[in-house]
Amino acid sequence: MNWHWDCEDFPATGALQQSAAYACAVGACGGRIARAELRAEGQVLARVQVMRRAGLAVALRGPVWADAVEPGLPRRALRRLARQTAFERRAALVVLPEQGVRGLGIVPLMTPRHVALWDLRPGPEDLRAGMTGKWRTALGAAERHGVRAIAAPLRTLPALIAAEGVQRQARGYRALPGAFTQALPASALRLWQWRQGGRAAAMMCFVRHGDWATYHLGHADAAARAAGAHRVLLWQAALALRAEGVTVLDLGDINTEEAMGLARFKLGSGAALHRLGATCLVLPG
Known part of the structure; x- marks a missing residue:
């Protein structure tokens, strides 16, 4: 199992921050985006986009997993990605995953956010x-x-x-x-x-x-x-x-403390509350 960088074919699925449209806009604004896919025995298990900034590699709402994964695999895969970003790209890895990841080598930095996802x-x-x-x-x-x-x-x-x-x-x-x-x-x-x-x-x-x-x-x-x-x-x-x-319309963040009216508007449409993972520093493993 290893991460392979600079992938050309990167199918669009999942959150905007993991899409080609987002990468295009970040690049046009002077940012740096790198893409990688996790491969094992000829299969692609996950794909991720990371932004490079000031010694950090930041993955927002990623990786995007191809299928249901075995317990423990996301943590091991992220730690391997952190090792590669540290040694190959001289950057520490920070992730805001779509689903929570816990365990050895995963250091929470911020509590989980919530978004409204509307199943269409x-x-x-x-x-x-x-x-x-x-x-x-x-x-x-x-x-x-x-x-x-x-x-x-x-x-x-x-x-x-x-x-x-x-x-x-x-x-x-x-x-x-x-x-x-x-x-x-x-x-x-x-x-x-x-x-x-x-x-x-x-x-x-x-x-x-x-x-x-x-x-x-x-x-x-x-x-x-x-x-x-x-x-x-x-x-x-x-x-x-x-x-x-x-199939999915992402209506964005739900903040009941500062924008209760907007939260009611989004969830009233029929969208469901979705809890993201905590923003974490991933230690190389």
């Missing part, structure tokens, strides 16, 4: 039935009052980035910079908007990566919030992504 495999009727009653009622009210989501062209992206930047400053939350969004491959972006009075009152941007998609950023003015436009945008985007073959 059920049919539209079942997806709608999976919403909380309050969420579904508000969605229906917005639809009855004429709120309609339309796919937006890529040329609207700068306006969304600018509007979201103003919104972010006003609300005090953190997000990836606009330059990162602009560096994402155009073929991966899906934009939706609700127009009122000749302008986009609400906008959402998603990133498609393989059979997953990720909510990336959005904006809504006061009128759009009052009309419930974001529920309609998210619902119509989910249906469109499902029709493309997307």
